[in-house]
Amino acid sequence: MAKDRKKIEFKGIEELPPMAMSLKSMAANETGSWRNIRPVINYDKCINCMICWKFCPDAAVDIINEEPVINLTFCKGCAICAEECPTDAIDMVKEGR
Amino acid sequence: MKKVIMGNHALSYGATLARVQVIAAYPITPQTQVVELLSEIVADKKLDAEFIKVESEHSAMAACIGASTAGARTFTATSSQGLALMHELLHWAAGARLPIVMANINRALAPPWSIWTDQNDSLSQRDTGWMQFYCQSNQEVIDTLIQAYKVSEQVLMPSMIILDAFSLSHTYEIVDIPDKDLVDEFLPPFNFKYKLDVNEPRAFSGLTTPDWYMEFRVKMHEAQRSAIDIIKKEGKLFGKMFGREYSTVDPYMTDDAEIIMITSGTAASTARYTVDLLRKKGIKVGNLRMRVLRPFPFDDVRNYLSKAQKVVIIDRNISFGYHGIWSQEVKSALYGYSDVPVFSFIAGLGGRDIFPSTIEGIINKVVKLDKPEKDLYWVEVRK
Numbered sequence: 010m011a012k013d014r015k016k017i018e019f020k021g022i023e024e025l026p027p028m029a030m031s032l033k034s035m036a037a038n039e040t041g042s043w044r045n046i047r048p049v050i051n052y053d054k055c056i057n058c059m060i061c062w063k064f065c066p067d068a069a070v071d072i073i074n075e076e077p078v079i080n081l082t083f084c085k086g087c088a089i090c091a092e093e094c095p096t097d098a099i100d101m102v103k104e105g106r
Numbered sequence: 107m108k109k110v111i112m113g114n115h116a117l118s119y120g121a122t123l124a125r126v127q128v129i130a131a132y133p134i135t136p137q138t139q140v141v142e143l144l145s146e147i148v149a150d151k152k153l154d155a156e157f158i159k160v161e162s163e164h165s166a167m168a169a170c171i172g173a174s175t176a177g178a179r180t181f182t183a184t185s186s187q188g189l190a191l192m193h194e195l196l197h198w199a200a201g202a203r204l205p206i207v208m209a210n211i212n213r214a215l216a217p218p219w220s221i222w223t224d225q226n227d228s229l230s231q232r233d234t235g236w237m238q239f240y241c242q243s244n245q246e247v248i249d250t251l252i253q254a255y256k257v258s259e260q261v262l263m264p265s266m267i268i269l270d271a272f273s274l275s276h277t278y279e280i281v282d283i284p285d286k287d288l289v290d291e292f293l294p295p296f297n298f299k300y301k302l303d304v305n306e307p308r309a310f311s312g313l314t315t316p317d318w319y320m321e322f323r324v325k326m327h328e329a330q331r332s333a334i335d336i337i338k339k340e341g342k343l344f345g346k347m348f349g350r351e352y353s354t355v356d357p358y359m360t361d362d363a364e365i366i367m368i369t370s371g372t373a374a375s376t377a378r379y380t381v382d383l384l385r386k387k388g389i390k391v392g393n394l395r396m397r398v399l400r401p402f403p404f405d406d407v408r409n410y411l412s413k414a415q416k417v418v419i420i421d422r423n424i425s426f427g428y429h430g431i432w433s434q435e436v437k438s439a440l441y442g443y444s445d446v447p448v449f450s451f452i453a454g455l456g457g458r459d460i461f462p463s464t465i466e467g468i469i470n471k472v473v474k475l476d477k478p479e480k481d482l483y484w485v486e487v488r489k
Contacts, residue, residue: 019318022324025318025322025325026300027325028201028202028262028310028322029318030308030310030311031308031310032308
């Protein structure tokens with residue numbers, strides 16, 4: 010269930026479509042690593058129910074080997090996953106040094 | 107079939123012949139009858155289209171943008187304050203490369219409140235990426251609307267069909283309504299390569315970084331420039347099929363003219379009538395009617411003005427603190443190509459009539475001058 014995050018590269022203006030548009034799923038469109046708080050999954054509590062995967066508004070949760078993994082190139086720290094997690098397995102941790 | 111119709115209804119019949127699929131519009135004087143008749147045509151099932159009632163012109167253009175993104179042929183019409191309210195979405199339609207066609211009835215902007223013609227509303231939208239076609243007769247209105255879809259759908263840029271309030275919008279003229287089957291042959295259905303498609307989901311017009319934004323702007327510009335030849339090619343084909351040929355500019359008695367005056371819209375018809383009068387008095391004057399503002403026909407303007415000794419531009423608009431907008435455009439085209447003196451006149455704002463005597467007055471003034479004494483002349487303004 011890992012998403013196709015392969016970036017699309019244009020060699021030049023000829024290859025570019027006339028208007029700005031995604032050529033595949035938005036999963037390929039990296040949104041950057043900026044956030045204030047970061048979700049950290051406690052895998053001892055996680056029951057692999059995939060609710061975090063389903064609720065993430067930016068599709069930042071990948072399922073790898075049947076476990077959720079947060080992709081921090083997409084996660085903006087909205088904490089919806091932590092709020093929705095039925096076993097409280099996700100902690101939101103402050104970013105910073 | 108020949109009919110006596112008003113300019114507004116020429117648009118309604120034109121949109122019907124073009125088989126538009128989505129119409130979204132908000133009423134404003136002097137445009138209302140365009141969509142009033144269209145709503146009846148759709149209600150009578152004589153045109154298979156969605157007629158979307160909206161709460162503002164901003165929403166009308168938004169609805170057209172949505173429908174066009176889904177691949178529908180779309181139409182709207184507006185005027186003046188309504189066009190100004192659409193401004194944000196005019197940029198959006200062009201940047202998203204949607205071949206929407208819209209009619210704008212030239213009406214002076216408020217305040218002071220006015221419902222009569224001048225060109226400041228459409229010329230204020232010059233840099234939005236829309237192609238602009240100025241019409242001088244109801245026949246040209248219906249013909250141009252049909253051609254505009256064909257040009258827009260090839261270059262993927264929107265088009266604005268522009269006509270003067272009342273002197274065209276509400277004036278009844280004989281119009282040869284093009285044959286339905288011939289129009290179908292001229293204008294095939296719109297097949298949008300980049301349309302919104304549930305089987306191939308895409309996000310449109312998303313955030314584009316400085317790394318690529320400029321390239322999209324280059325593409326828009328090149329699409330507009332390529333439209334010059336397409337406007338001429340389709341204008342010629344239209345002439346072959348319907349007997350009326352069109353181009354970017356429309357010359358009248360320019361070949362041997364010492365003075366060429368440039369006009370647009372209905373003032374051009376009056377200018378031509380006056381050319382005939384002045385020729386009888388021995389003044390060698392001609393008229394160049396500007397039909398297309400964007401893409402700007404640099405080569406045609408330079409070509410037709412190359413032998414003129416004086417150029418007179420009659421602007422029914424004003425860029426405050428500068429001069430007329432067509433003057434600005436034409437002077438810029440001549441710069442570096444010609445030293446011909448250019449005289450800029452402002453006439454007919456807020457629907458004030460431009461009579462043959464008005465134009466005669468302008469030409470009589472220019473005949474006596476070697477070059478302009480000032481940047482602009484106001485015509486028939488109280489002292």
